[in-house]
Each structure stands twice: as structure tokens, then as C-alpha cells.
Amino acid sequence: MTKRIGRQTVAFSKPVVIRAAASTVGKKEGEGPLGQYFDEIAEDSMMGEDSWEKAESCFVAENMALVLKKAGLTHEDIQYVLCGDLLNQCMGTTFGIKDLPIPFLGLFGACSTMGEAMSVGAMLIDGGFAEYVLGGASSHFCAAEKQFRFPLPLGIQRPQSATRTVTGDGAVVLAKEGEGPQITMVTTGKIIDMGITDAQNMGAAMAPAAVDLLLAHFQETVRTPQDYDVIVTGDLGYVGHQLVVELMAKEGYDMSENYTDCGILIFDRETQDTHSGGSGCACSAVTFCGYFYPKLCSGEINRMLFIPTGALLSADSAVLGLTIPAVAHGVVIESGKGSCT
Amino acid sequence: MTKRIGRQTVAFSKPVVIRAAASTVGKKEGEGPLGQYFDEIAEDSMMGEDSWEKAESCFVAENMALVLKKAGLTHEDIQYVLCGDLLNQCMGTTFGIKDLPIPFLGLFGACSTMGEAMSVGAMLIDGGFAEYVLGGASSHFCAAEKQFRFPLPLGIQRPQSATRTVTGDGAVVLAKEGEGPQITMVTTGKIIDMGITDAQNMGAAMAPAAVDLLLAHFQETVRTPQDYDVIVTGDLGYVGHQLVVELMAKEGYDMSENYTDCGILIFDRETQDTHSGGSGCACSAVTFCGYFYPKLCSGEINRMLFIPTGALLSADSAVLGLTIPAVAHGVVIESGKGSCT
Numbered sequence A, B: 001m002t003k004r005i006g007r008q009t010v011a012f013s014k015p016v017v018i019r020a021a022a023s024t025v026g027k028k029e030g031e032g033p034l035g036q037y038f039d040e041i042a043e044d045s046m047m048g049e050d051s052w053e054k055a056e057s058c059f060v061a062e063n064m065a066l067v068l069k070k071a072g073l074t075h076e077d078i079q080y081v082l083c084g085d086l087l088n089q090c091m092g093t094t095f096g097i098k099d100l101p102i103p104f105l106g107l108f109g110a111c112s113t114m115g116e117a118m119s120v121g122a123m124l125i126d127g128g129f130a131e132y133v134l135g136g137a138s139s140h141f142c143a144a145e146k147q148f149r150f151p152l153p154l155g156i157q158r159p160q161s162a163t164r165t166v167t168g169d170g171a172v173v174l175a176k177e178g179e180g181p182q183i184t185m186v187t188t189g190k191i192i193d194m195g196i197t198d199a200q201n202m203g204a205a206m207a208p209a210a211v212d213l214l215l216a217h218f219q220e221t222v223r224t225p226q227d228y229d230v231i232v233t234g235d236l237g238y239v240g241h242q243l244v245v246e247l248m249a250k251e252g253y254d255m256s257e258n259y260t261d262c263g264i265l266i267f268d269r270e271t272q273d274t275h276s277g278g279s280g281c282a283c284s285a286v287t288f289c290g291y292f293y294p295k296l297c298s299g300e301i302n303r304m305l306f307i308p309t310g311a312l313l314s315a316d317s318a319v320l321g322l323t324i325p326a327v328a329h330g331v332v333i334e335s336g337k338g339s340c341t
Helices: A052-071 A088-097 A110-126 A141-148 A202-221 A237-250 A281-298 A315-319 B052-071 B088-097 B110-126 B141-148 B202-221 B237-250 B281-298 B315-319
Strands: A009-025 A080-085 A104-106 A132-139 A168-175 A182-187 A230-233 A259-261 A303-307 A309-311 A326-328 A330-334 B009-025 B080-085 B104-106 B132-139 B168-175 B182-187 B230-233 B259-261 B303-307 B309-311 B326-328 B330-334
Touching (some): A009 A110, A009 A281, A009 A330, A052 A080, A052 A132, A052 A141, A052 A168, A080 A088, A080 A110, A088 A104, A088 B088, A088 B315, A104 B110, A110 A132, A110 A168, A110 A182, A110 A281, A110 A309, A110 A326, A110 A330, A110 B104, A110 B110, A132 A141, A132 A281, A141 A315, A168 A281, A182 A202, A202 A303, A202 A309, A230 A237, A230 A281, A237 A259, A281 A303, A315 B088, B009 B052, B009 B110, B009 B202, B052 B080, B052 B088, B052 B132, B080 B088, B080 B110, B088 B104, B088 B132, B110 B168, B110 B303, B110 B326, B110 B330, B132 B141, B141 B315, B168 B281, B182 B202, B202 B237, B202 B303, B202 B309, B202 B326, B202 B330, B230 B237, B230 B281
Parallel strands (some): A230 A259, A230 A303, B080 B104, B080 B132, B230 B259, B230 B303
Antiparallel strands (some): A132 A168, A182 A330, B009 B182, B132 B168, B182 B330, B303 B330, B309 B326
């Protein structure tokens, strides 16, 4: 009953159920093409707080409460909460969940955090350590711009390769038993650094990590892109998505038909002035929870390869002129039977 | 074969072996009371780099290579590397391990990171997902002061309640089989926030999290402090240690005899001008790897409760006047048989 099927991939002997998913987003995300799919859309992305960081924590707190409610559970039912964000010392997460009395395992995977939470959570459940795990990831456009690029009031122009950090929180309840879409495999990424140093072109920095993950996944599972109804990366945007298609073609894999990216889906490029697309920890988290999860519940999607992607830079590393290492985590999710919440 | 013995504690059906441990520290740590126990002491805490952050990454890279060498393994043998640090976006870790081609699960637990790495690593091994896991944590005094308090060149005086961030990296190789000390249980902490806001008194901020963890551990395992040869918290220092002894006494537990703290052990209070003691992710990591691990190997210690403690603040949360939430993770380690590296 070995569960390891390759260097980076494990398959679960008994699939782990995604019992519920919830998404709470900011106003601009609510006005985008996926607006109708999100559970909650904040009228004010400040959430009534006096700082962007505290606002992000509100998104976390409200969405965590929502996903528990949707799962019909309370905090007492959950053995571990696994989550993270991109703010310094993950303060969006810490202050968002600090009043939840659940054993806490903090994660840092930058924008790949949702993939890391689902991967580790599924392993903890399949390993026999939990019945239920709460996993999530958050980000906030204003807090992220201030921290990684320029304070918004400066009005700095952004190049066309730049992405816009998604404001919101996405969260799932993973379960050992019950109905819902199932996590059947996870492929865990290595850090890949191809020497990109432009923090306004994160798609280019992260695309090689996504490609490395895809190649490992296909080689280890002896699958091809055509074995999936849809393959979705986290926040590569238009620039990174195109790079992945081109790089995978060179390796002999056709990604031109069923591959998309949460950063492309979440904003309307023409009308929302979002350049290369969406990004941030919440980009993949809310797009999965809001848009893809119901399609996995209904069977409209039968098998999905979900690959949140993360750029492991900091403002300090950017100032030092260092490269942008990246990582990607792959999660295979298959349509569940019966009701979904 | 249920492994859960309480809300926060799991026991391993088959103990997870700590196959090797390694510690690389800065000059001041090498001059302290534990100097003789560390594997490597840097002559220059800048490690030949031009920034403190890059220096921290050097400690990580060199110590990770060292622990692999001590375990007689290469990166190809390791299924997951689990580590983290306190710098913004964990850049000490990222740039320290980015050239290690091992699936990476980044952690954020502030100074509790070593406990989190050992806990999650042990669960991944016991769950059947890995033969070997590499875990570690790092910090650097100069980088931490700059980020969390004041740049060193300002020469700001520090109060007696302040601790000094330890410079270095501690790392372990966890293994499914073989000889060495054994992890038999882990107790995972919840976030505890008692409203402390003084970033120069981290011991007081973290002590309640340590107490919450200790109470959960003793109640769930039906053990007392006297069931351990030694109980060691991570970096509470003199202030936090005293608080734990007092708070636990009120709960009916005598912690006065066999309880110490890595922050107390690592520096000489009288001669090293370190006030309340050592702190930082590396404090518990290097003290465990350098000082306690060999005693567990030799049998001088038979059963240890190791509780790295973390203060989940950021410079931004401090500026906003927010409280300092804290977390602690408990790991039970029993003396192994045979040789240790």
C-alpha cells in the first residue's frame, strides 16, 4: 500500500474529500467575470478597518467562519487549520484566525499556499491524523502593493506584464469521509529559480516552476494533459500562461486546449485595467473555491489538475537585486458524488 | 490503530527517528555556554556576504548540507524539506535552500518553526508519505533587529525584558527507520493572545502559549512534568520561563525542577549582555540540535518534551498597536538506541 508513485507525487489510497469551499472577495473581484460565483463580495475592501492589513484579516476571519458553516461544522470538529498569506510574517492569517481555537500549522508558500494547504491537509487526513482540516489562503491588493511595489497613493504606472493582487480569502474543509470532490493525488514542487529579477513580471518568474511541476506530474503519473478536463495554474496571468504553453510544447506536451490560469479568469482584461491578470495567494484560492469547486460537485468537471504557483520574493530580496525563486504545488481533484456545500 | 489521543496530541504507532542533527551558529553563540556543542561556529556572522539577510541564507545552506552529510544521505534521499524563518516572506529559508532539488513545504511558525517542522515531518513519515524529511529553522540577530526593532547602527538601548535573536541554523533529518532518538508524540498548539503589545517583552507574550500547550499535553497524555527528564521551551528567556513556572504552579503542576528554556541556556546572562536570553527561530533549533540531541543519543536524557515557542508579530502589526499572538508546538523525544550522528 505504498502511496508514493514518484519523486514528487503521492496518491491517496482513500481519496480525501473537499467537504466545503467558500470564497469572500473584494469589490473589484466581485465586478469581474467570476463575480456571480463568489459567496460573499465586500462592498468596502477596507472591511470597516483602518488599515489594509487588518482588512485582510477580516476577509480571513469571515471566510473561515463561512466555510465552517457551509460544512455544517464548528471549530471543535477541526483538528488542524493550515493557512498562510503574503504579508510580512503572515499577519493577515495570524490576526484572521487567532480567535479560532484550532491547532494551527502556519504555511508559507507565497501564492502557492492554497496548493500547499490542500496537499499537507490531505496528507494529514490520509495519514490518520485528522478527520477534518481547514485550509485557506488570503491576499489584499492594497496591502500587497504597499509591501512589494509602491504605495498606491503614489500612482505609479504598472507595466503590461504586471498582475493585480486579488483581494479576498478562499478556504476549504477537507474531510476523511463524506460527499464532495476528492483529492486523489498531490505533486509537491521544488524551488525553481531561472534568474528572473523583475518583480513586475511574476508570470515569467513563476512559469518555470509550473513547467517543472507539470513535467514531474506527467512523468510520474504516466499521464498527459489530455487526461484532465482542465489544468489550472494559480496566478501566472497572460504572460506566464503563454510561457507555460510554449515551454510545455517544447517538451512534447500540448497544453493549448484545456489549460487556463486563475489570474486570467478572475479579471476582465479589457474593462478592468488589470494588465496580465490576477495574482496573490487569494487568486487561486477564491477561483478554486468559488468557480471550480461547484463544477467538480456537479460533474461538469470530472478531473482537474490545480497548480497554485508562488513567487518567493520579498521587498528586501528585490532591493538586494536577488532573483525570484518560485514554487508550484499540484493537486489532482476528481468529481465527487452527491451534494456539495 | 487510532493515533489521536486528544484534541491537540497524536502518538505515533511507530516512532519517527531523528537520524541526524546539525547546528551552525554565529560568533557570539559560539562564545556562549553551549559553544563547545555546536557543529560549526562562523568566524564572521556576515558569512562573507554584503547583507544580513544573505548571511542568514548562508547559514541555512551550509547547515542543510552538513546535516545531510552527517546522516550519510544526499538530497535525492529526502522526500520533503520543511523549514522556515522570521524574515519577511521567509527569505532566509528560500535563498538558503533554493538550490536543493527537494520538494519544498514552507512553514511559518515564527520561533516555533523547529517544532512545527519536526511535528509535520514526523506526521508525513508516520503517514507513509516519506522515508526521510529534512527540517530546520534559522534566524540572524542583525537581520531580525533591523526588521522588528531598530537598525543596529542606531545603538538603541534594549530593556532587560528583551531577548537577543540567535544567529544560526539548526536542522534535523527525520527518518522512518534506523537508529537515533525517537519522536513518539506531538502536541500542536493553538494561537493564544493574552493582549501583550510590547515587542521588547516576547517572553511575556509567548509564555501563555507555552502554558496552554503544556496543559493540553499533560491533560491529554495523562502525564505530569515529572514524567520527563527535561522539559524545554524555545525562547521564553528568563522572563517567560519564570511566568511559565508561576502559571503552571497555579494549575497544580510543579515545573520548578526539570524545566528550562533554550533562550536561557544559549547565552551567559552575566558576561554576554543578552538581558532576558536568546530568541529567534534558531534559538530552539540550534540548542536542540547541538546540545540536547547528543544527550538523547547517549541516553543521558531518556525522555524530553521540546516546545519551541513563537511570537506571531510583524513590524507592521507592532506599528498598528496590535497584540502579539503566540503559538507553541510540543514534541516528545525519547532516547534512541545505537549510534547517533
